[in-house]
Amino acid sequence: MSDADPAHERYLLFPRGWALLIRYALLTIVALLFVVPLIWMFASSLKPEYQIFASPPVWWPSPPRWENYVEALTQLPFARFAANTLIIAVGSIVGHLLSCTIVAYGFARLRAPGKGYLFVVLLSTLMLPYPVTMVPLFIIFSRIGWINTFAPLIIPAFFGNAFYIFLLRQAFKQIPLELEDAARLDGATTLDVLRYVILPLSLPALAAVAIFSFQSSWNDFLGPLIFLQDQSRYTLMLGLSFFRGTTQINWAYLMAASLVTVIPVVVVYFVAQRLFIEGIAFTGLKQ
């Protein structure tokens, strides 16, 4: 729409002269507010213990103490935590992609009595606060022996997620029906249509779901806190919280451990940031 008319675009969206200079200055100052804490976190992670509370403050340690990373990550079995987190994250991604794709296809394409009503139910589960199901789920999972296993954090993913189903449904609806009809005329079944028509044309949306699913299981805290008990089962976030709770906090170690735990989500974000942003915007606006 606005892309169609570059003259208007230029008028509105390209400030010039002083306006441009001020805009860049503001953009930079705000960017510093977001980035300086991260740089400072990194600097803190490299400080020897005596420089942590030094006054006047040490902004950048010299020489940087890289050993902090080794020492911090061996105080608790962080490698074990990372492996646990990865198992849960990969399991959830696989579960979400399989289940949500199929369910979203039904909601996007097939007609049936009661569908509108079920779609409203789907959307309203988005509003359901987790604490309402948290207690009964704990009771159920403890009855069937799932406590202290990864099952409560992986198995439900195979039964869909309202947010991801909604996101995929929006994406599937944009694919022209003619493509599907043509395939059907050639004798394709629903699964064929999904595999050869719908999925190849919705890769960005599928990637967005994979990324959201990864991010949410990587960062999840309440779930692992309730369902996992032995330290050998801990996820990174649980381990980090446990580390922070130890009586004598070594801030350099804590910053080093925190930085390492967020590297995967940050890397995924930088690699796939366009998908991230499109995915969020997509569910938000294109109804």
Add this chain to the structure above:
Amino acid sequence: MASLSGMRRREAVAFYLTISPWLIGLILFTAGPMLISLYVSFTDWDLLTAPTWVGLENYARLLDDPRLWQSLKVTVVYTAAYVPLELAGGLSLALLARPRLRGIGIFRTLYYLPSVLSGVAFVVVWLWLLNPRGGLFNLMLAQAGIPGPRWLLDPQWALPSLVLMSVWGWGRTMVIYLAGLQNIPAELHEAAAIDGADAWARLRTITLPLLTPTIFFNLILSLISTFQTFTSAFVATDGGPLDSTLFFVLYIYRQAFQFLNMGYASALAWLLFAIILALTLIIFRSQDFWVYYGGERAE
């Protein structure tokens, strides 16, 4: 005709087959547990012995539990500060980062970056930033000759500190606003500018009204998630000092998993659900008064 209705029926069967994973999950992991939760809320149960039916006792107890009211107050005050700040902050970021200037993508990326660090790591970083002795905030304040507060360790400052931390999450709402801003035709701005409207007038009369659906969407999302704040309270302050950050969900968690009061915890959870439902309905109803859907009326 018969074959047409047969096709219809086959399509309906296919629909229910495709959505069956979600339907089964809905029963197993949502609807079923909700029924159990409702039942448990009428019992006294510590998970170790059999539950005993106590009728409405847990709900009566809600009325004179001072810590419940404290947790409700904390949650409401926090939400009332956090949600408007996030809506306005995200919008300001979006307006700032809107023009398609050279390198604008880098700025947008940086603004969104802290949003991916949600969870425990996010809280731990802030614990250090707000550390009274060695934290960045108090170091900067000290350089300016101002003695900094004890932030999360001070009952007066703990809740405002948690609100301050939320600044780092504005990138998420910014992204949604940026998408909303793209839908506003530049022609409207140009026409208004020719008629002599300055930037402020155009923001008030064009951008904001056309952006109300996006603001509405952000408001609902932000409200529902803020009411369920848990991780920051658990990791940063554990509800303290002096219950000044005892969030509602933290209180439910303690009743359920520390004191093993499954019945009372379930009653608390239903109270939370009722509050969120009521707020959401009120906001949905309020749409008619302030949300503009480009010619269509809100449904």
